[in-house]
Amino acid sequence: MESLLQDLRFTIRTVLKSPGFLLVAVLSLALGIGANTAIFSLINAVMLRLLPVPHPEQLVLLTDPAEAGIAVETTEHGVRSILSYPEFDQLRAHNQVFSGLFAAQSQVESLDMFLERDGREQSTKAQTQLVSGEFFGVLGLTPALGRVFTPAEDQTRGANPVAVLSYGFWQREFAGDAAALSRTFRLGHGTFQVIGVAPRDFRGIVVGADTDLWIPISMQAQVLPGRDYLTPRDTLWLQVMGRLVPGMPIKRAEAGINVTFQQVLHEWAVTSTPEQRRGMFDQQIQFRNGAKGMSELRGEFSDPLVLLMAMAGLVLLIACANIANLLLARANGRQREIGVRLALGANRFRLVRHLLTESLLVATLGGILGSWVAVWGRDLLVAAVSGGPGLERAVAQSDLRVLLFTAGATLATALLFGLLPSLRATRVDIQCTLGSGTRGTVGGRGRVKTGRILVVAQVAISLVLLIGATLFLRSLRNLVTQKLGFLPERILMIRVDPMGGGYYGASSANLLQQLRQKLRSIPGVQGVTLSNYGLFDGDSGDPISLDGSPVHDRHDLRSRWTLIGPDYFRTLGVPLLRGREVDSGDAARRAQVCVVNESFARFFFPNSDPLGHHVTDEYPTTRETYEIVGVVADAKEHHPAERSRPRFYANVFHPIGTVESVTFLLRAAAQSSDIALGARQAIEQADRGLPILQIQSATQQISRTLVTNRLTAELSAFFGGLALLLAAVGLYGVMSYAMARRTSEIGVRMALGATHTGVLRMVLRETLWLVGAGVAIGLPCALASGHWIAGSLFGLKPADGPTILLALAILFATTAAAGYIPARRAARIDPMTALRQE
16 A cells, blocks of 8 residues: 555656646546546436336336337337326226336426415426326335325325425425425416425436426326316327336236237227227237336437447547557656666566556546536536426436446546556666667657557547548538428417317317417518417328228328418418418318328329318227318428428318317518517417417427437537547657657758758658558448448438548648648758757
């Protein structure tokens, strides 16, 4: 132990004598370790962290729709992603494979909670989730305060208005007061009493959407007024999780639950229509590991985060190579000292340990500074992915895994850049080293060779990152500049919830028409329409039937659909090709008319005019038939990268199923933000209690849609640029060191007639040979790894010629600039001065 302390004290004194080396090394490592830790923090929060419950490995999700990447409730192969309440109720009643089973709302709702403070009622947003009475018991949670509701309190609908608060929400809204247990608050159409506070570490089962309130599922009608989600068998809105019986294999449990599921479906088939029975028995439930909870972000960000983690790791490797070169140079300058110590009987292992202590000290300082960089970078990442306060709190939550990762990265980098220089520095010829007048040594020549190998590796890695970054940037540009088929500029979207405001059926339709007239009267508004989803925010698709179409295969008879109001296409700027669009007269008559897009007309009516024909939505419980009155051009209303596919636009005033919320789309004469205040005031004049769910521009919504692409492009560009900078610094250092050792040789050359230009060319030629070797290695690696990112590119192939040429041009220009400085210095050597020094 004493010898280790001696090594540390000596190392600190030695390192402090070279502040330039210390600064460069620590900053390089801080950037590399910080970038890796920041991305790992997000990976840990989204993909790795287990639920803070007893034995989370026993938990099973009956298919997580977000992780499975399922856009609709049932895939083409019949795998169910979410269930209805009657289905859950039957599975719970006949469960034989789980020790407990609970259901939870598949999405956390942001609702207005009204709480009395200082004698008056104040509102706050509360992230609310409806859960069945078994929720806390199956998870094995003990409340931090009070109690949790039980299965018995979840049996009778509307009978038990109770709620459990999250620990964080209790601290924020109730100041951690134990008297909160006697408080009541208003939510939706109900008044609820607080009965307990969840454990401190438990934030819910939905990653990235921390839950503030848990309410029994039997209170659904009070929390979400106007909706009945508990009775219909086709209202799919619940995610079900169970805890396996100890020793129960997951495949056996999955088979057992599917037997029960099929029995339930067969019982219901007796009272179902032929249309409802179609495809009913093809459905099945698929299990997923529930230890990490549900995640809306996992499916979207898993691949980009893993890719960015790999890129950050490569940048750290380049930084390690740079520091290894610096240490090799320092070790070469200390060869005489090391030779003396070996001659006096020093143990080589002790010397290697001493040099590794220096590497560990530098890495530790880099890791400490990198932790600060990681916090800053993590906050930027959270802001970039727009994950909301839930994700922000999840990432900010202290986690031993992140600390261990940072410590491991610090130790690994110390070994990576410190081991080779330490071994090489202690492998010296004592007689040659101690010989008087010795300038060039075997170790020095070996250092130059090793340094050049490291530079070649740096150039190869930086080329791989540079090509990847250029591909992602060009792909993002293709998405941003993609023609959407409509004009998103100056469109404001306002999402309202008539059903939440107590409007149903005819009263809802009257309200929507009244709101449309009020919004049209706002100064600066050129057009107003509405739709069930708005732009870039959800979609629907069902089987259909058609009259007069040559397409009869039931697998081909599917179409996407959107519910729209009058002047939809004129307001958006979508070209009308034939016929007319849905107008005010159709809205007033609740006419069953629709408009189809060009892909629909081309696929289903290749040789005839679709106008006058009828399309029927074949979803069993919402069967509706519409007359086709127009054809419009294809438009990308849900994602810039979506491919054209058949779609019909039905009259929102004669909808498919029940419309719970709608989005008004306003086209402004100037900036859309200028009319937002007027629009809110117009809605409040119609009904101050009408819930306004969202107000934002179409361009903001498109930007949110592209957040994953933008995050990948911007961070890959940062990593590519940083890698190129580090590689250029490494190349500069190696060439500078090599020229310093060849001063006498260059002096002799110039004394014998070599020109300044000739020396400059010689050094630049050597530089470009190193770069060329790196390109020869890096280019095949970049092409070979292209298939990993092919699915993330839009309008480009991984082997895109212009992209590769651009990356090569940037690489050669940067490295040539880095090599020019030592080349110019070598060309200015005075031959007489160089020979006199020799």
